[in-house]
Amino acid sequence: MDHFAKCFLILRLEGSRVEGGLQRAQGDGRGWRAVRVDLVSPPADRFAFTMLGWTGSRMFERDLRRFARLERRMLLDNHALFDKTKKEFLTAATEKDIFDHLGLEYIEPWQRNA
Known part of the structure; x- marks a missing residue:
């Protein structure tokens, strides 16, 4: 939690x-x-991360975080997205921004099922 x-x-x-x-x-x-x-x-600047973290199946969330960690060398959770290569937190105003940072096509919340 x-x-x-x-x-x-x-x-x-x-x-x-x-x-x-x-x-x-x-x-x-x-x-x-x-x-x-x-x-x-959540605080306003963390809203997109919270929305992404609370929508979709558990498997979708696990796979997305695993992809971020293993393929993009980033850490994703309900609070932030951290780029380990740049050693900085990435900002996101919308969920689409997070998908863009990960280099993925945006997936609507109702399609986030694994």
Whole structure:
């Protein structure tokens, strides 16, 4: 886990508020659904790194970090991108900037599945 301010909570959604209704299991008489919500509040200059780190499958995140480390000699995490050859942190205003630093084509968040 990172050190950004965060809140993990579970919301109880009433069945009437769930689009398409609830898919009830046999014997389950609940009229509600529990949904986990993670709220993370990074500093503005780290927002792109946080967004990239919290979107996509675990395997996608691992592979992207492994690629950065082994192929580009960079360290990527939810906070920053560090270029080990230049010995400097690279800035990024958007997730696309991070992909550009890594020399990769941008992948939309909903396509980040490995």
